[in-house]
Amino acid sequence: MTHLPDPFTQSQFYDGVAIKRLLAWVVDTVLIVLVAVAVLPFTAFTGIFFFPFLILVVGFVYRTVTLAGGSATWGMRLFAIEFRTMHGERFDLGTAFAHTLGYTISLAMFPAQVVSIILMLTTSRGQGLTDHVLGTVAMNRRAILA
Numbered sequence: 285m286t287h288l289p290d291p292f293t294q295s296q297f298y299d300g301v302a303i304k305r306l307l308a309w310v311v312d313t314v315l316i317v318l319v320a321v322a323v324l325p326f327t328a329f330t331g332i333f334f335f336p337f338l339i340l341v342v343g344f345v346y347r348t349v350t351l352a353g354g355s356a357t358w359g360m361r362l363f364a365i366e367f368r369t370m371h372g373e374r375f376d377l378g379t380a381f382a383h384t385l386g387y388t389i390s391l392a393m394f395p396a397q398v399v400s401i402i403l404m405l406t407t408s409r410g411q412g413l414t415d416h417v418l419g420t421v422a423m424n425r426r427a428i429l430a
Contacts (some may be wrong), residue, residue, distance in 0.1 A: 287372040288421055291408035297427040301365055301410045305422055308359030315358060316343040344384055351380035356425070364426055370419035379418065386414030 289297040320342045324331045331338045350357040355374035356366035367375055367383065375383065390396040390413055400413035409421045 287370060288368065288409070289423070289427075294427075297423045298408070298410055298421075299424065301422050301424060302404045304363040304365045304424075305360070305404065305410070308357060308363045308365065311359030311362055312343075312346070312357045316346055319346065340388070344388060347384040347387065348377075348380050351375050351383060352377040355380075360422070361425075364424060365422050366425050366428070367420050367422050368428075370421075375420075379420070382418055383414055383420060386417060390414060 291298050316339060320331075320335065320339045323338065323342065324335075327338075347357060351367065352375060354361065354366070355368065360366060369375065369379060390400050396413055403416060404410050404412045407416075409415075411421055415421055
């Protein structure tokens with residue numbers, strides 16, 4: 285990961301990212317649920333019977349599209365963080381899809397989610413499990429632009 289800022293000499297890129305990711309996740313979750321509720325009438329309200337699956341699909345599309353469009357979900361943009369690849373580049377559609385798939389799999393398997401949270405809290409770059417697998421990292425947007 286030589287193309288990414290060093291977490292020890294350039295810590296401003298990673299300061300507070302873990303808590304910002306948590307807050308962004310809360311915002312994104314609320315947005316996803318609101319969109320899923322808005323979609324219910326278009327399913328003739330049969331979506332109520334498979335609402336968790338509807339939320340999963342809406343969330344997958346939301347995360348993939350927003351990550352591909354700006355390397356950050358709307359919640360992440362609100363808290364001024366964004367993802368970068370190991371080469372320091374913004375996410376393209378393929379990377380956004382892979383990251384969302386990894387995130388979804390880790391949500392489905394509780395131990396993977398726990399490992400991901402522990403990694404975010406203890407690693408120098410605050411990377412979760414999916415980030416480690418893909419070589420991605422969340423960074424402070426203001427530090428990137430500076």
